Amino acid sequence: MTQKNCYILGIESSCDDTAAAVINNGEIRSNVVATQAIHEQYGGVVPELASRAHQQNIVPVVHQALRIANIDKNQLSAIAFTRGPGLMGSLLVGTSFSKSLALGLGIPLIDVNHMQAHILAHFIKAEGQTAPNFPFLAMTISGGHTQIVKVTDYFEMEIIGQTIDDAVGEAFDKSAKILGLPYPGGPLVDKYAQQGNPKAFKFPKPKVGPMDFSFSGLKTSVLYFVEKEVAQNPDFISENIADICASIQFTIVDYLMDKLKNAVKKTGIKEVAIGGGVSANSGIRNALKEAEKKYGWKTHIPKFEFCTDNAAMIAMVGELKYKTQNFAENNVVASARMKF
Ligand code: KG4
Ligand code: ZN
Numbered sequence: 001m002t003q004k005n006c007y008i009l010g011i012e013s014s015c016d017d018t019a020a021a022v023i024n025n026g027e028i029r030s031n032v033v034a035t036q037a038i039h040e041q042y043g044g045v046v047p048e049l050a051s052r053a054h055q056q057n058i059v060p061v062v063h064q065a066l067r068i069a070n071i072d073k074n075q076l077s078a079i080a081f082t083r084g085p086g087l088m089g090s091l092l093v094g095t096s097f098s099k100s101l102a103l104g105l106g107i108p109l110i111d112v113n114h115m116q117a118h119i120l121a122h123f124i125k126a127e128g129q130t131a132p133n134f135p136f137l138a139m140t141i142s143g144g145h146t147q148i149v150k151v152t153d154y155f156e157m158e159i160i161g162q163t164i165d166d167a168v169g170e171a172f173d174k175s176a177k178i179l180g181l182p183y184p185g186g187p188l189v190d191k192y193a194q195q196g197n198p199k200a201f202k203f204p205k206p207k208v209g210p211m212d213f214s215f216s217g218l219k220t221s222v223l224y225f226v227e228k229e230v231a232q233n234p235d236f237i238s239e240n241i242a243d244i245c246a247s248i249q250f251t252i253v254d255y256l257m258d259k260l261k262n263a264v265k266k267t268g269i270k271e272v273a274i275g276g277g278v279s280a281n282s283g284i285r286n287a288l289k290e291a292e293k294k295y296g297w298k299t300h301i302p303k304f305e306f307c308t309d310n311a312a313m314i315a316m317v318g319e320l321k322y323k324t325q326n327f328a329e330n331n332v333v334a335s336a337r338m339k340f
Helices: 037-042 047-069 088-105 114-123 168-178 186-193 216-232 236-267 282-295 312-323
Strands: 007-012 017-024 027-035 078-084 109-113 136-141 146-153 156-162 271-275 298-300
Touching: 007 047, 007 088, 007 312, 017 047, 017 312, 027 047, 027 312, 037 047, 047 088, 078 088, 078 114, 078 312, 088 109, 109 114, 109 312, 114 136, 114 146, 114 271, 114 312, 136 236, 146 236, 156 236, 168 186, 168 216, 168 236, 186 236, 186 282, 216 236, 236 282, 271 282, 282 298
Parallel strands: 007 078, 078 109, 136 271, 271 298
Antiparallel strands: 007 017, 017 027, 136 146, 146 156
16 A cells, blocks of 8 residues: 555544544644543543543544545554553543454554654644654653653653653642632643743752652642631732742743753753643743753654644554554553553
């Protein structure tokens, strides 16, 4: 089969987004995501509700992805799906659906590691997006992940640092919740932060390994700080929201940059690629631009739709694996703790 008529369907269902996308020769023909609103009222993802919503969403989402790509399912060359890591109940929906569809159509099945996919999303051909050169450092920062990976080739990756507790997105969301902001609060913290003084209040940066992260202490210190201030002035939050958000954001971004600097120093690699929902943050974007000027780094951030959980990145990995006929057996099982 030539590259031209190779169409791969990617399916993602590892957490709370049901997604399907079609890739053709490195270009995304459709990228559909059904985000599950049900979790908002609980302030976080409820696994059982996520699995049920995936069950409801998966058929319409796949139909829509095929319709937008303007192809029939019989034109597909392979099905790529997220095998893990993620929530088991959520992964099972995408895995079972993909296995059945591949079997029914008589085409290969390709299993994809979600964390590798966040990194390989940088190789999607899209306007304004440049693929990094090997070797590079990839930092994936989202509501579910915080890790720094040394990437030597498409499938040669080594985790060199990661969180020992919460993910960075959780640190944003939990701090936002303490301030009475709705879930997910990260984007709102970012919005207020842009009008505030980042040095107004000081929060501690937890000490762990040089490239590892810990965020659970930050939310506790934000909580104690806010409780203490509100006891003296009930309007403290509303009167200082911009300064509080700017200070929290400054602490988090500075911490992420410290870890990246340590990774650059240790590996000697100055090409840095960022992915995951938190890469939308204005603070980290500005800090990376500054690092380009100050330290001569080369940095990459994919288009936002390829940063958050999406199936385009799964389809991208599918295409890379398809080229080397790296297929899964039909008895492949979902893996909640899948490693690289
Ligand atoms: O990648 P993503 O959509 O989903 C997963 O968690 O896998 O990331 C969502 C996370 C949430 O924690 C959200 O608050 C955070 O990304 N986020 C942000 C911003 N935009 C999204 N955090 C800080 N600043 C932002 N602008
Ligand atoms: Zn993810």
